[in-house]
Amino acid sequence: MSALVLNSLKKGQKARITGITNNSDLKRRLLKMGLVRGEIIEVERVAPLGDPIDVVVKGYHLSLRQEEAKLVEVEVA
Amino acid sequence: MAELTICLGGNPNAGKTTVFNKLIGAHQKVGNWPGVTVEKKEGNYSYQGKSIRVVDLPGTYSLTAYSLDERIASDFLVKEQPDVSVAIVDASNLERNLYLVVELLELGANLVVDLNMMDLVRQKKWRLDVEQLSKSLGAPVVSTVANRCEGLEELQEAIAAAAKCQAQPLKIDYGPEVENALGQLTASINTPSRWLALKLLENNSQVKEWLQGWPQGEKILHKAEVLAADLGKLIADDPETYLIERRYGFINGLMKECLAKPLDLAERISLSDKIDKIVLNRWLGIPIFLLFMWLTFKLVFDLGSPLADYIDGGFGWLAEATKTGLGENWLASLLGDGIIAGVGSVLVFLPNILILFLMIGILEDSGYMARAAFVMDRFMHSLGLHGKSFIPMILGLGCNIPGIMACRTLESRKDRLLTILINPFMSCSARLPIYVLFAGAFFAHHAGAVIFILYVLGIIVAVLTALLFKSLFFKGQVAPLIMELPPYRMPTVKSVLLQMWQRASMFVKKAGTIILAGVILIWLLSSLPVGVEYASEQSWIGQLGKVFAPLFVAPIFYRAVRLLFYGDVAALHSLHC
Numbered sequence: 001m002s003a004l005v006l007n008s009l010k011k012g013q014k015a016r017i018t019g020i021t022n023n024s025d026l027k028r029r030l031l032k033m034g035l036v037r038g039e040i041i042e043v044e045r046v047a048p049l050g051d052p053i054d055v056v057v058k059g060y061h062l063s064l065r066q067e068e069a070k071l072v073e074v075e076v077a
Numbered sequence: 078m079a080e081l082t083i084c085l086g087g088n089p090n091a092g093k094t095t096v097f098n099k100l101i102g103a104h105q106k107v108g109n110w111p112g113v114t115v116e117k118k119e120g121n122y123s124y125q126g127k128s129i130r131v132v133d134l135p136g137t138y139s140l141t142a143y144s145l146d147e148r149i150a151s152d153f154l155v156k157e158q159p160d161v162s163v164a165i166v167d168a169s170n171l172e173r174n175l176y177l178v179v180e181l182l183e184l185g186a187n188l189v190v191d192l193n194m195m196d197l198v199r200q201k202k203w204r205l206d207v208e209q210l211s212k213s214l215g216a217p218v219v220s221t222v223a224n225r226c227e228g229l230e231e232l233q234e235a236i237a238a239a240a241k242c243q244a245q246p247l248k249i250d251y252g253p254e255v256e257n258a259l260g261q262l263t264a265s266i267n268t269p270s271r272w273l274a275l276k277l278l279e280n281n282s283q284v285k286e287w288l289q290g291w292p293q294g295e296k297i298l299h300k301a302e303v304l305a306a307d308l309g310k311l312i313a314d315d316p317e318t319y320l321i322e323r324r325y326g327f328i329n330g331l332m333k334e335c336l337a338k339p340l341d342l343a344e345r346i347s348l349s350d351k352i353d354k355i356v357l358n359r360w361l362g363i364p365i366f367l368l369f370m371w372l373t374f375k376l377v378f379d380l381g382s383p384l385a386d387y388i389d390g391g392f393g394w395l396a397e398a399t400k401t402g403l404g405e406n407w408l409a410s411l412l413g414d415g416i417i418a419g420v421g422s423v424l425v426f427l428p429n430i431l432i433l434f435l436m437i438g439i440l441e442d443s444g445y446m447a448r449a450a451f452v453m454d455r456f457m458h459s460l461g462l463h464g465k466s467f468i469p470m471i472l473g474l475g476c477n478i479p480g481i482m483a484c485r486t487l488e489s490r491k492d493r494l495l496t497i498l499i500n501p502f503m504s505c506s507a508r509l510p511i512y513v514l515f516a517g518a519f520f521a522h523h524a525g526a527v528i529f530i531l532y533v534l535g536i537i538v539a540v541l542t543a544l545l546f547k548s549l550f551f552k553g554q555v556a557p558l559i560m561e562l563p564p565y566r567m568p569t570v571k572s573v574l575l576q577m578w579q580r581a582s583m584f585v586k587k588a589g590t591i592i593l594a595g596v597i598l599i600w601l602l603s604s605l606p607v608g609v610e611y612a613s614e615q616s617w618i619g620q621l622g623k624v625f626a627p628l629f630v631a632p633i634f635y636r637a638v639r640l641l642f643y644g645d646v647a648a649l650h651s652l653h654c
Contacts (some may be wrong), residue, residue: 025143027318029138032139033559034176036321046359047362047452048452049453049455050455052455054357059173061353062561062562063451063454063558063559064559065454065557068559
């Protein structure tokens with residue numbers, strides 16, 4: 001197991017969410033979209049220009065900018 | 078008068094609009110929510126002799142307001158307390174959609190849960206126990222496939238039944254620490270509201286604002302702060318995070334109880350994912366996006382402009398006929414030169430605008446709009462804009478009016494304002510004749526290159542203006558991009574046409590009001606002082622043109638300047654917009 005942040009994952013890589021840094025509205029918004037601790041998240045693809053990324057969480061596709069993705073801490077099994 | 082008021086709420090992309098359209102039909106009242114430019118739709122239907130008023134709320138993921146849309150929705154649900162609230166849920170994306178449902182149930186809303194898009198659930202071969210879900214949530218649950226009218230009778234029945242009883246708020250067990258704090262807090266609020274106590278522990282700013290108006294407000298707020306701080310220490314987390322995670326925990330339990338997914342381990346790749354493999358491909362993503370933009374642009378202008386010419390011709394004929402019929406007097410001039418010509422010159426845009434809204438409707442309903450934003454976001458974000466801002470900019474090259482009208486698809490106020498403000502710098506096709514005039518007069522040998530440079534210059538100025546406004550007026554306001562990419566869906570003809578008509582009719586209404594007033598003003602400027610030839614050099618508008626003409630170096634541009642004065646309202650169209 002190694003601790004990482006979401007935007008360092010490669011395309012197609014799955015990881016488990018361990019928390020969101022930055023105690024802000026942004027954090028709570030992400031939580032409400034289902035990015036809660038223990039959830040499996042997968043990086044589906046990166047946009048053609050390198051940002052944003054498309055992740056799958058709770059069975060749906062969500063796009064986030066790298067700025068937002070780097071707040072999401074994950075661990076890879 | 079309606080006997081019942083119900084509202085439709087739900088996550089974006091859950092099929093809310095489809096349900097609304099099916100319930101109401103085409104007789105909808107479309108306007109804006111008071112004071113903001115967020116579309117408000119409502120309408121009536123009757124069920125068993127009762128008239129039922131339906132309000133369609135903007136899509137929202139939770140009851141906490143992060144955007145204008147969400148604030149409107151949560152304000153309505155909390156303060157107006159409709160007789161019945163219907164939560165439209167995308168059943169194929171159940172887990173996340175249930176978050177809002179749980180929040181609504183905790184609020185104590187008289188809720189009917191509509192599991193929409195059940196066809197997708199069947200397609201995925203999921204087994205969903207609707208009865209068990211209803212029991213666990215403590216609310217009636219109906220399943221529908223709104224675009225095929227499946228289950229709508231049951232939905233209406235459930236709404237009527239729910240109106241007759243008063244629901245009890247849902248109680249989730251948050252564990253001893255939270256329950257203890259909730260108990261203390263509800264004891265100090267006179268109205269026993271668990272929901273209010275929960276929101277206070279969550280530090281919800283809307284609720285806090287609301288409470289300040291209460292007689293005991295300050296005291297309660299202070300108590301809530303102390304309790305929240307203590308709770309934070311006990312659970313070693315921020316209370317809101319903890320509560321959100323607990324709610325998802327509750328939903329997780331529901332999912333285990335009610336939903337069985339087939340056991341084949343190899344996950345099926347959906348059609349939507351297959352399309353995205355191409356549409357969002359690293360190399361193909363941008364060309365495909367540009368192709369769609371080019372197609373939209375072509376259809377709006379190539380298909381719309383010949384139709385516009387017919388309308389133009391029609392109004393021209395009508396204006397002449399009026400003037401011949403009424404003879405040489407001021408009334409004939411007001412009607413012919415002013416009102417008919419003026420309003421006509423705006424209505425000639427109608428074909429372009431209808432096609433534009435048709436295309437936007439297709440792009441939105443199919444799910445491509447979110448992809449377009451995904452592909453272009455990096456570039457637009459560097460200008461302080463949102464990925465979706467790109468579409469209005471491209472359309473601005475054809476004509477700024479549809480370009481600016483397309484801005485309504487942008488969610489944040491900052492993005493909308495910025496995109497509208499820079500749109501006029503995109504050189505619309507009406508400016509081409511003026512460019513040709515200038516370039517031909519000054520740079521006869523390089524006219525083509527000069528015109529091209531003018532276009533590029535416009536884009537550069539737009540970019541610079543965006544950067545300037547961003548740092549001047551919207552400093553530090555970086556709206557994050559947290560955007561769902563919904564599965565692709567085949568847009569239905571009816572829904573796309575209905576949307577097109579609703580949006581275009583708002584444009585026509587404006588032509589009848591604000592633009593009519595502007596047209597009369599310009600007619601006055603063109604006809605005064607009494608006795609001048611209409612819109613001649615001696616008229617006030619002609620003289621205004623002359624005042625500004627020296628700025629443009631040579632008197633031959635007097636004509637061009639005068640045309641600019643007529644501006645967006647009248648003359649631009651005579652130059653073929």
